[in-house]
Amino acid sequence: MKKYILFDHDGVLVDTEYWYYRAGERALAEIGVRLDLDQYLRDMAHGLGTWHQAKAAGVDEQTIARQRRMRDALYEEYLRTESIAIDGVVDALADLVKVARLAIVTTSRRSDFDLIHSEDAITRFMDFILVRDDYVHAKPHPEPYLTALARFGASPTEALVVEDSARGLRSAVAAGIDCAVVDNAFTATQDFSQATYRIGALRDLKNLILGSS
Known part of the structure; x- marks a missing residue:
């Protein structure tokens, strides 16, 4: 798992x-x-x-x-x-945190990230958050995800990346980490042929995680 x-x-x-x-x-x-x-x-x-x-x-x-x-x-x-919430995300994270440790690895600026999460519950599920200021080379370079692995003290085989873009997928692949791509209409035309998994929504992740043992 x-x-x-x-x-x-x-x-x-x-x-x-x-x-x-x-x-x-x-x-x-x-x-x-x-x-x-x-x-x-x-x-x-x-x-x-x-x-x-x-x-x-x-x-x-x-x-x-x-x-x-x-x-x-x-x-x-x-x-x-604008409304930027995705239905079901908080419930999915509440389930996932019971079976795995979670982190965010984003190219967002710290100021934007803090603005987005000033009043929501998403960050409370996370062990840590890496924003663009926390590494030198952005995705699709592997550094962001390698930095997260080092923070956890984890090997690539112990981790799963969840992405919605080809840039992020390439970063995960370059870091040697399996990647689940979640459907997003905005990035749907990008090339996800290297994805380990394709999922429709975050709620699909729990069974995927439990089934990977």
Whole structure:
């Protein structure tokens, strides 16, 4: 049985992926750049992001820095005003914490993470949380998940990663950890052929964990 579950955050525990994209789309639209969704998803799978298309369109670094600040402010506003809860997540975590130790491994900034979880119950189930500030190389590099394994003192075979994106899946695979990909409409077109498991929702994880002994 897997003893440690390492959760991605955005798209797995909270429904924020679209709003991050939307904030970037609005920030780029202000300077006349269209953020193509299909290209954005392809870029994200390789650890690139909003500004890759801007650079390809010839936008200079000073302008990108300004629009990044705008994107961050817009995203924070969405986090305050939009519904980002995923039904069943808290109940699933309450079940899972009885059979495994849990942690979050996210590329979110600490400020965004703290804003999201200022009033919810998700973090109380976690042994620890790793945000973007806690490691050097972001997903799809294996460092985020290797850092989590080291924090637990766990081997890759003892752990399971839960992801919703190809970027996160590649990070888990590179770290040598089995990965369960949970369905998310926003990332549904990405390549998940390397996933160990595919699940419809977090509630499906408990039986998967108990069945892996």
